[in-house]
Amino acid sequence: MSYAKGLVCRECGEMYDLIPLHVCELCFGPLEVAYDYDAIRANISREEIERGPQTVWRYKKLLPVGDQPLVDIQTGCTPLLKADNLGRKLGLRNLYIKNDTVNPTFSFKDRPVTVAATMARSFGFDTIACASTGNLAASVAAHGAKAEMRCVVFIPSDLETSKVTNIAVYGPTLVAIRGNYDDVNRLCAEIADRYGWAFVNINLRPYYAEGSKTLAYEVAEQLGWRAPDTVIVPTASGALFTKISRGFEELSDVGLISPAKPRMGLAQAAGCAPIVSAHEANSMTIRPVKPSTIAKSLAIGNPADGYYCLKVIKETNGLAGSVTDPEIVEGMRLLAQTEGIFGETAGGVSVGVLKKMAEAGLLDPDETIVCYVTGNGLKTPEAVASALPEPMNISANIGEFDTAFAVRQQAEPILA
Numbered sequence: 001m002s003y004a005k006g007l008v009c010r011e012c013g014e015m016y017d018l019i020p021l022h023v024c025e026l027c028f029g030p031l032e033v034a035y036d037y038d039a040i041r042a043n044i045s046r047e048e049i050e051r052g053p054q055t056v057w058r059y060k061k062l063l064p065v066g067d068q069p070l071v072d073i074q075t076g077c078t079p080l081l082k083a084d085n086l087g088r089k090l091g092l093r094n095l096y097i098k099n100d101t102v103n104p105t106f107s108f109k110d111r112p113v114t115v116a117a118t119m120a121r122s123f124g125f126d127t128i129a130c131a132s133t134g135n136l137a138a139s140v141a142a143h144g145a146k147a148e149m150r151c152v153v154f155i156p157s158d159l160e161t162s163k164v165t166n167i168a169v170y171g172p173t174l175v176a177i178r179g180n181y182d183d184v185n186r187l188c189a190e191i192a193d194r195y196g197w198a199f200v201n202i203n204l205r206p207y208y209a210e211g212s213k214t215l216a217y218e219v220a221e222q223l224g225w226r227a228p229d230t231v232i233v234p235t236a237s238g239a240l241f242t243k244i245s246r247g248f249e250e251l252s253d254v255g256l257i258s259p260a261k262p263r264m265g266l267a268q269a270a271g272c273a274p275i276v277s278a279h280e281a282n283s284m285t286i287r288p289v290k291p292s293t294i295a296k297s298l299a300i301g302n303p304a305d306g307y308y309c310l311k312v313i314k315e316t317n318g319l320a321g322s323v324t325d326p327e328i329v330e331g332m333r334l335l336a337q338t339e340g341i342f343g344e345t346a347g348g349v350s351v352g353v354l355k356k357m358a359e360a361g362l363l364d365p366d367e368t369i370v371c372y373v374t375g376n377g378l379k380t381p382e383a384v385a386s387a388l389p390e391p392m393n394i395s396a397n398i399g400e401f402d403t404a405f406a407v408r409q410q411a412e413p414i415l416a
Contacts, residue, residue, distance in 0.1 A: 082096055098218075128197070182302050227262050234350045264319075272301055284310050323348075
């Protein structure tokens with residue numbers, strides 16, 4: 001059974017049935033899923049979850065899905081790595097990396113999409129679609145293939161070549177739009193109305209967003225059923241940021257962890273940082289920007305959940321910061337060369353902002369901090385390639401190796 005009671009407007013509180021709807025018909029506010037937490041509390045336990053599948057579906061009672069067949073490509077239960085090496089460099093003794101680079105399509109987007117695809121099929125849609133900066137399109141295409149649904153995905157035409165390949169291999173109809181993500185999203189809103197397709201991040205957005213909560217559930221379980229003190233989350237539309245915060249609250253609401261409200265740290269690229277800019281101006285108004293950053297997966301200039309991110313930052317005494325493109329590349333290299341994790345540009349944003357916050361004394365060296373790395377570096381190798389040294393090129397001669405190796409050892413840069 002599903003413990004979801006319906007959809008509720010985040011602004012006026014109007015309730016709706018569980019239908020493919022994302023905007024309140026009274027005030028045009030966004031809708032989200034409402035749950036019967038009393039019933040969940042009476043029917044959930046840590047032990048039951050721990051016996052469940054090694055996927056996000058171990059938390060099914062906290063998701064909007066009922067008894068319908070799942071569209072499941074084995075997403076979730078990704079590693080939470082104690083980042084001792086990176087922590088030592090940053091002066092943080094209890095730093096963890098939530099490594100979501102190892103999901104089936106190599107990003108966290110598999111979490112919301114497995115929920116959205118399951119709901120799309122149960123609602124009777126025959127076509128699944130999305131507007132995407134790349135990672136979402138790959139996940140929707142993969143889940144569409146698994147569900148045997150027609151799939152149409154829309155991306156900006158300047159997307160990284162590696163991401164286009166990562167999408168196209170699943171066989172969707174791939175549409176590249178001349179414009180940025182916000183242009184793509186506007187067109188998709190019209191197409192969703194005209195064609196009646198299941199757009200996971202438009203008409204199915206309330207269900208889609210719920211999947212991101214599993215990044216909070218897993219971290220709490222992996223920490224021994226407790227919430228961290230602070231988290232750092234790379235942010236584009238803002239849905240991931242707000243849902244991770246809500247996920248920790250829900251675990252407390254249903255009695256799985258002690259009451260806790262982690263301090264939420266929001267990370268954006270300086271070339272697309274409308275939420276950070278509003279926070280720094282002490283404003284609750286998001287001013288849209290035209291993205292200009294190598295972190296294309298975060299390049300959403302008009303974030304749908306920006307206002308709600310600002311509310312979460314205030315409610316949790318949170319943090320917000322941004323990093324330049326060179327700092328993003330440095331963050332990617334720093335994570336790879338300390339912890340052996342190759343994250344995409346969004347991961348460079350997370351680590352770069354974490355580094356700046358640590359250096360500014362904004363983080364307690366002894367608190368438990370989780371930094372989310374949400375996508376695989378092989379999706380954006382172009383971003384970091386030019387910053388890496390060329391390989392030594394020698395013949396099979398020990399003398400040549402000795403000479404070249406000595407030169408390289410002297411010239412090799414050391415990351416701060």
